[in-house]
Amino acid sequence: MPLIALDADGVLLDYHAAYRDAWFRAFGVNPSLRNPLAYWPVDRWDVEILAGADLGKFRAQFDEKFWSSIPPCVGAVDACLQLRRAGFDLVCVTALEERFLGSRKENLLQCGFPIAAVYGTDGTAGDVSPKAAILEALRPMAFVDDFLPYFRGVPTGIHRALVVREPHGSPNVGPDLSLIQSQHPDLAHFSKWVLRDGLGAGA
Structure with a gap:
């Protein structure tokens, strides 16, 4: 075939929706929509640029559960x-x-x-x-x-x-x-x- x-x-x-959900799991805040025409989720949602411990906390959300639930x-x-x-x-x-x-x-x-x-x-x-x-x-x-x-x-x-x-x-x-x-x-x-x-x- x-x-x-x-x-x-x-x-x-x-992936945009999944990124927002990961942010909520990490920080308990559901980010609002900042730019509906943004290609990248960090620009689409009203979120800050992360570093240090907060970045590590966010990255930890991208686990098996994340990739099986988008x-x-x-x-x-x-x-x-x-x-x-x-x-x-x-x-x-x-x-x-x-x-x-x-x-x-x-x-x-x-x-x-x-x-x-x-x-x-x-x-x-x-x-x-x-x-x-x-x-x-x-x-x-x-x-x-x-x-x-x-x-x-x-x-x-x-x-x-x-x-x-x-x-x-x-x-x-x-x-x-x-x-x-x-x-x-x-x-x-x-x-x-x-x-x-x-x-x-x-x-």
Whole structure:
């Protein structure tokens, strides 16, 4: 069956919401929304820049429980179900430490995503994406991510679809946009585009 590879945070899962919840667990304060158009959660929520013991306390929240309980992005589960019914196999290619991959798999399963497998990479975005090697091995028809540097070095023949998300502070600008073959506000729009026009459109 044709294969589509999907990023997790920002494409399948709402990392913004999970960040806010982690802040509440660490400090007992539910931060208010500061900038709904901010790409990074530290800019989106009304939070301070942390250091020292407070930073350590916050980082401690990013444990197995955190990575197994992130809510889905709006419309993402339905988008995946529609793609699956249309005959696509779906896998997740995520920049996450190996020790948390089990939690990520559990999270996606609990949310109802029809994801066949989860592959993890490191998060360093250099001249070549850390996801490029896995994509080379999998050879999906399409790769969907919300972080432009992760498209560097992705093999030709794989449709490269960027979820553009919130624009303020976004890394999704500059010369690397030449790598992208289609842009979408979210996974739901990508799914509708695929089912309407097919992956050949814009390739």
